[in-house]
Amino acid sequence: MPNSQANDTEIVIMVISTWQIGLEIQRETLRAVAVQRQRQGWQLRRWWQLPVPENTFRDGAGYSSESLIEVLAPWRRELPLRHQLRVAFPSWRTLQRPVPAPDNRLREPDREAYLVGSAARQLQMLPAQLSWDYALPPQDSNAFLVTAARRSDVEGLIHCFRKLRLFPATLTPGASALPLLSQLCLPDTPRFLVHREADHWLWATTAQPPTWGWVDAGQAETFADLCLHLSATPGEIALSSALPEPLPLEAKPLDAWRALTRLQPPVPRHGGSFTVAIALAIGRISR
Secondary structure (H helix, E strand, C coil): CCCHHHHHHHHHHHHHCCEEEEEEECCCEEEEEEEEEECCEEEEEEEEEEECCCCCECCCCCECHHHHHHHHHHHHCCCCCCEEEEEEECHHHEEEEEEECCCCCCCHHHHHHHHHHHHHHHHCCCHHHEEEEEECCCCCCCEEEEEEEEHHHHHHHHHHHHHCCCCCCEEEEHHHHHHHHHHHHCCCCCCEEEEECCCEEEEEECCCCCCEEEEECCCCCCHHHHHHHHCCCHHHEEEEECCCCCCCCCCEECCHHHHEEECCCCCCCCHHHHHHHHHHHHCCCCC
16 A cells, blocks of 8 residues: 555645746736745745737737737746646726626526626627626625626637647636735735736725726826725725835835745846736635
8 A cells, every 4th residue: 555645745746846827918018927835935936027019919909819929939938847827817808897686596507697698788799709707796785796808808818828838727807816915915904905007907805705806097097096996095905016106105015025935036126016926826816
């Protein structure tokens, strides 16, 4: 009979040898972080910031598969055989709509058909054109939050990855990865976790179950505007930013790098750019 302790050791070695990688897709850059789980905690293995050619992503017209593959191919060759990849789908290609909760007597298939049908009508699309998911409504709400992306976008992105022999474990909006950071990076729990990009904000609550979403910069140009949008005070928000800017008065810093116990130098000059990539690499995605 095989020695159980030896088998356990083999399993631990196998898990430790796996790189967990978070990849975030932005219009002008791809950001990735690779970590390994060790006895002392998460260890940084590598990070990458890959420039994306102009017009790779075209608003309203999808993206250039050829350009994206060209960017990812050299990066793919740097990855070890044993890895797990989690990808943040581009926020600007993702849509969210609140849908009134269906009758509780509806069974699961009928409830899902109702939710996607309602969201599709709001978006003036056919249900078959959407890849979608939904979050259960919080206690004080009677609406489900349906998250949808164009099926052609999702399938095109998966096609790009398969061409490179990459098989993501998850493909999800980046905001859904933020909630775990409240447990690992903050001594005090704020109401909201927020990450800022040049043209949008990602946000998530720390309540259980968490909710999350994003706000276009046209709707909230400043941090004060975002506070109004979220009905929150600055002190209730932990903020990271991809922009080199000072932390707003009273806001808490959201430093994803605190989740890593060992860093592999050199580290990026502006670490706030990698908040979502780190959350994807270490975290369980919140629905």
